[in-house]
Amino acid sequence: MTALLAGIGAVFEPSVLLCLGTGLVVGMLVGMFPGITATMAVALASGFTMTLEPVQGLAVLLTIYVAANFGDRIPSILINTPGTPASIATTFDGYPMAKNGEAGLALIVSALVSAVGILASMVLFASASVPLAQLALKFGPSEMFAVVILAMTIMISISSSSLTKGLLAGVIGLFIATVGRDPITGDARFTFGIRELNSGLDFIAVIIGLFGIAELFDQLLTHRDHKVQPISALGRWWPTRSEYKRIAKPTVISGIVGLIVGVIPGAGGDIAGLLGWDRAKSASKTRETFGKGNIEGVAASDTASSATLGGSLTTTMALGIPGDSVMAVMIGSMIIWGIQPGPSLFVNRPALVVTITTIMVLATLVTLGINLVRMPMMVKLLDMPKHYIWATILVFCIIGTYATTNNLFTVTVMLVFGVIGVILKRCSIPAGPIVLGLILGPLAEANLRRTLLIDGPAGLINKPISAVLLAFAVIAVVTAIATPILARRRQKAATVQSN
């Protein structure tokens, strides 16, 4: 009880609140900028926070983490450019909603469910960190491989118009991901003597190119001055009562997905967002409009990816093993402050655990409040004449990509993928499966080969978790193939009968 009070009280010091405010400003600024990730902001900020008191420093870094997660969604919805990988799935329904004139509604729903996701995950963090972390350790290479294979089945559901093209896109993504050094032997693959390619194609540059720049180029190609563009029409802000009811189910389903994925080390908001979107789609009554501007899709992707925050915090604090790249940086800072993450943290310093929870909750609530107020201003930006918007997007994407590596090669990669992206778009080959392939490819290959190194082929099936997950994957593929065939047969039978 005293720990609880002391932990909460530690946050409500003026200096700590000031740090929280600083983190908020930095986090919201970088979140909006495509390419600048929370990881980068936290890493750079940790240089300044080293000399602060631990609680003050945690306030800055955790608030950046939270605020960037919110800000991330804005460019995804407004200009189809995921600020970071975690908001890829947001573009699926968020941007179509904006194009239908519902940008305001999409932004508000996104902010609300992001808050729900983070708060739910913090409940889990505060109540069950240590047992959950033990569960997380059960995920070794063979289990990870099974998770990845299960996640790959999403390719089927995000292939909107043509299944063949969707799968082809997935293969393109998986193949692009092999550029660079082999994960097990370190041999160079498809580097063509270009030094930079040894570390693979920069993921952020590729997604900004495929989504943001490709969309911009498509607009440049097809824009007609006299045609009304509904994107800047504000539309409604707040969901109606029936819309709240509609988003309840996807929020719960994808929230659970996000919580589970968040605890698995090595799987983060990107995979969670896609999986959550997919699960919500298959459970929805209006699944055929998913990907075309369905409010349930936005709710699902953002709840799931936000719900991973508490999960990564759990593995980080309870095991000392970073749950995601932001947490990897955070651990470095915490050790400098003399905080040793691990199971003993929860026994020896319960007040600190309460403080961390309080900071996260407070940061979430304040960011939500500010976001709800500033959204109208954000959308008004789109009322600017087209030439300003286009020029700004192009410049911001170039600078944002440059800042990830300080190397103009990365900018070139982004522009090349912008051109590839617009060609694929004109060919109706979807970008979603490509990105999914990019994320999952290295995980699939490396974990499969690690499993084989450790146990040989038997390693895949003699562990209960991986065997069950692989069975799920098989079921998912079989149903996906069988459903349309069965439906067609039934239809045929019906026509025969009526004749």
Next chain:
Amino acid sequence: MIEPQKLASTSGGTDVSPGEPAAEPDYSAKPSRTLEIAIAVVALVLSVAALVLSRDIVLRMGGGGIDPKWWPTMLSCCGIALSLVLLLQAFLSTSSHRGDLLAIERRGWTRMIVSLTLSAVYVFAWSRFGYVVPTIIFTGALLWVFGLRSWKGLVIFPVAVAIFIYGLFHLLLRVPL
């Protein structure tokens, strides 16, 4: 490009139904069998090229079994199979539609190619002359290409953007530009 009338009329992608008088002209992209065949052929060629490149990966320590060549080889084989299916579909299917894609506008090509060229020149100029001046010129040039003609906007907006970015990155985040 050949655009068979039959395909167009069965297309599910057009929003304007042919019966009613269109309030505005139909700008959606027209489906095209030739395009679909071309896509499949290009995909096939690229997949075969990928397969050849995969077999050519140089291994430092000798291969065999599940070596670095194995995964890309498998992927390019999948690519070949999918391209063949796509080719078959392009010949057989009648229901290809292009979703909500819009048709390309006449000036569109110029706009896109010029902004791409400008970006390339900008990247080069940045590496040569530093961040500030190229960014201002680049932003201004883009605005002009996109149709802005007011000199105030052409000068003030680029300067403001350059300063905002410089402030955020160079000063706040200490990322040297």
Next chain:
Amino acid sequence: MKLSKFFMQSAAAAALFGLALATPSFAQDKFPSKDITFVVQAAAGGASDRTSRAIAAELEKDLGVNVIVENRPGATGTVAFAHVAEQPADGYTIGFGPVEFAIAEHIGYDFNRENYTYLAQVMDSPVVLAVRADSPYNTLEEFLEAAKTEELSVSNSGAASAFAAATFTLSKMTGAKLTGVPFDGGAPAVAAALGGHVDAVTAGAGETATAFADGTLKVLAIFSDKPHPMFEGVKTAKEQGYDLTFGAWGGVYGPAGIPDDVKEILEESIRKAVSSQTFLDAITPAGILPVYRPGDEWKAFVDAEAARYGEMLAQ
């Protein structure tokens, strides 16, 4: 119109800003008279970045100019090394040179150790071999003995790294059957050992310290000359009869041909930085040990390491 008002205000701000930029910095003859760029070969946040920023902060205090840290990650660090090699050798561009200086050339990178001026070694992060707390092995001897009859798996932080080389060399030297399993970084490698998916892990001291302190991981050996302060009671490999040292060391370098007077100033400043308390506070909690070797000595060490890794990686 609101927009134009916004632009006018921005223009005013711009003018002020331009004025600030234009303030001339008086040229001086003595080094350093302008900002120094410190190139890091890894992304912000890791051990290299942490060490570099700590050094840069100390250099800034000592030399009285800004030392700007620039992250240029990619291709095992060779993107950054190549960039530094191309800069003028005036001492205004320096960088962080990690153990990859000795490895890159052996794994197919276009990299030449002779293209650089070696200023000083500043740190070393020794490799440790650890097993899960409930593992039957308590010493390096027991572990290697068991590996002679059955194949044991050892996770490490990445292919062709110092950590992978440690496993490989250990098995080659003793005939123990050890399978190295590379992971994507030290943390997942440690997690795999904690979860019992592999039999042991070779990782940096910092990455295993948390689990060691919590008692979930037993450290069997530390591959370093002397015991590590964070691992009380753990013997070095040498003390257990295996004369092997492995470490993720690092130092400060610049392009080849930095004039001797400038080199001296930098060397002296780095020496002071390494012995400063702030530097110690920044790196030791992460398991990194401050190690100082002046430029020439460090160069000889790099050459020796390169020869050693050449043998290990040639197979």
